[in-house]
Amino acid sequence: MRAVVQRVSHASVVVEGQTVGAIDEPGLMVLVGVTHTDTPAEARKLAAKLWGLRILDGEKSCSDVGAPLLVISQFTLYGDTRKGRRPTWQAAAPGPVAEPLVQAVIDELRSLGAHVETGSFGADMKVSLLNDGPITLVIDL
Numbered sequence: 001m002r003a004v005v006q007r008v009s010h011a012s013v014v015v016e017g018q019t020v021g022a023i024d025e026p027g028l029m030v031l032v033g034v035t036h037t038d039t040p041a042e043a044r045k046l047a048a049k050l051w052g053l054r055i056l057d058g059e060k061s062c063s064d065v066g067a068p069l070l071v072i073s074q075f076t077l078y079g080d081t082r083k084g085r086r087p088t089w090q091a092a093a094p095g096p097v098a099e100p101l102v103q104a105v106i107d108e109l110r111s112l113g114a115h116v117e118t119g120s121f122g123a124d125m126k127v128s129l130l131n132d133g134p135i136t137l138v139i140d141l
Contacts, residue, residue: 001042001101002033002077003139007055011070011129013119020125021117026056027067029129032105033077034098035091042141043101047108055135062114069109072119072127073102095122 011029012022023029030050050069054061062069075098079087092098099121109116119125 001035001038001046001105001141003046003050004031004074004077005029005050005053005055005137005139006129007132007135008070009130009132011127013070013072013117014126014128015120015123020120020123021070021072023068023070023115023117025068026132027069028053028055028062029070029072029127031072031074031077032102033074034093034101035078036093036097038093038097038101038141040101040104043104044108046139046141047105047112049139049141050105051109051112051114053137055137057132063112066113066115068115068117070117070119070129071102071106071109072125073098073121 006029008029010024051063052061075092078092081087
C-alpha cells in the first residue's frame with residue numbers, strides 16, 4: 001500500500017457538485033493507493049501508522065489530539081512514468097481488489113477511535129485542501 005499524507009488546516013472532496021467528505025479543522029488528508037499484492041494486514045498497519053503519525057502541530061498525532069482524517073482512494077499513486085509520456089497503471093490493483101482494502105484502512109482507523117471522512121471510490125473527485133506547513137509525506141508499506 002502507498003499513502004500520500006498531508007497535514008491540513010481543512011480539506012474536502014466533492015463529487016458531482018456535492019461535498020461527500022470534509023474536515024473543517026486541522027488533521028490529515030490521506031490519498032491511499034493499493035497494488036496487487038496488498039493484504040488486509042497491510043491495511044491495518046497503514047491505519048495504525050496514520051493514527052499515530054506525529055506530524056501535527058507540536059509533534060502530536062491524530063490519536064493524541066483527536067484530529068480528523070480525510071481518506072481518499074487514489075489508484076494513480078501506482079502510476080509508472082519511467083517510459084514515455086503516458087503513465088501506465090499496471091501496478092494499481094483493480095477496483096474489486098482495491099476498494100475493500102481502502103475500506104479496511106478506513107474501518108481500522110474508526111475502530112481506533114478516529115473521525116474519518118472519505119471520498120467516493122472510483123468517482124471523479126474534486127479535492128480541496130489547505131496544506132499546513134507544508135507537510136507532505138509518502139508512506140510505502
